[in-house]
Amino acid sequence: MHTTLERVLAKYPHESYFIEATQEFFSSLSFEVEPTILEQLLHAERIIMFRVPWIDRDGITQTNYGYRVQYNGALGPYKGGLRFDPSVNLDILKTLAFEQTFKNALTGIAMGGAKGGSDFNPKGKTDAEIMKFCQNFMIELHRHIGATIDVPAGDKGVGKREVGYMFGAYKRLTHSFEGVLTGKDIAFGGALGRTEATGYGLIYIVNALLRDIKQDLEGKRVVISGSGNVAIYAAEKAIAEGACVIAMSDRSGYVYDEAGLELQAIIDHKLKGEPLETFTGARFVHELPIWSVPCDIALPCATEGEINERDIKALAINGCKIIAEGANRPLTKEAVDAIQASDILYLPGKAANAGGVAVSGIEMSQNAQMRAFTFAEVDTQLKAIMESIYVQIRNTAKELGEPTNFLKGANHVAYAKVAYAMKAQGYV
Ligand code: GLU
16 A cells, blocks of 8 residues: 555544545556645545524433535635434544545536535434524535635435525625535525436436447346435436336335336325335335346445445345446445456446535526526537546546546546645645
C-alpha cells in the first residue's frame, strides 16, 4: 500500500469503513497518485460537528449529534444529502462524503462532495417532534451552508417534509430565500422529477449498458431490494420498459411473484405504514435473502452492505447478469471482489445512483435562474446525464484494457476530474 495512505489512515484506526472505502478507491487506480493530492483527498476540507438539543412530546430535552462533512469543493459548492438514522457516525459520513465527491464529479455538474446528518431516529416520532428536531438542527447548520457554499439534500430518513422544515428554518435564520437545499417541495423551488430521479436514473444507466450488449429490458426478471423511494421508482421505470419485477423487500423480508409483482398494491400497502410481512398480494419470504431469487438483473436499492460474497455467488449461479447499485455502497468489499471473479456486469453506485444528485444539480440551476423546468425537461436532462456517465466509464474501462470493469472506469474518470481541478486551483 502507498506509504501516504498507510500513514494517514493510521491516524484514524477506528474509522474502519472509511479506511476500507479509501483503500478500495485508490488501489483501483492503475497509476501512482500524486502524494499531495492523495494526502488532501484523504482529508475532508472541513468537518462540522455539533450538539442538537430539542424538546420531545413530553417536554423532555433530548440531545442528538449533528454533522456536516464538507469533503471536497474542487468542482463546485459542497453537495450531498443529510441522513437521519441511529447508525449515523463520523466514519460513515466521511465515507459517504468521499464517495459523493466522485459521484458528483461523474454527473458533469458543478458540485463538490459532502454528506451530513444526525443520529436522530425519525421512526416513531410525531410530526411536531420531526419539525422541532429539523429546526434545532438548522440553528447550527445554517452558519455553514448557502446556495453557493454548501447545498444539502435528503438521504435516508430525510425526505421532502424534513427538507421543507429545514428550509423554513434557514429562511428565518438568515432572512434569505435561496436554493440552499434540494429535494424541496415543488411549491417553493423543488424540481419536478427529483423524487423519481435516483430510481429512474438507475434504469436509464442499466438500459444504456443493455443497449451496448444488444439487449433490452423486455422480459428481463428484475429483483429489487428495498421499498423506499429509490426502489419504487426503479421498479416503476423497469416495468414501463417491459421488465418483470419479481421480488422487492423491506426490513421484514421479501415478496415474490414470478409473474411480476403488482407495484401499485405494494406502494399502497407501504403508504399505510405496513411491513411487507402483512402484504397478501404475493408470497412473503423472510428466512432467505432476496438475492437467492433467480433473476437476470439485481438492483440493490436498500442500504449499505446488503450484499455479501455468498449472495454474489448465489446470484451468479442462478444466472444473474447485471448488478447495478441504487443504494450507496450496498455491496461489501468481499462482494465487490467476488464480482470481479464472476461474469456479472457491475455498475457501481457512484455511477448508477448519480441520478438523484444530478437532478439536485438541475434544481440548483433552476433556483439560480428563478424559473422551473417541466418534468419532461428534467427527465430528458437526467437521461442524457446517465447515458453520458455510462459512455465515460465504459470508454475509460476499455482504454484501461478491462472493458467490463466499470468500477475502475468510474474511479478513473472521477479521480481525473477532481484531481485536475484541485491542482489547477493551486492544490486546494
Ligand atoms: N442522498 C443522495 C445521494 O446519495 C442525493 C444527494 C443530493 O441530492 O444532494 O446521492
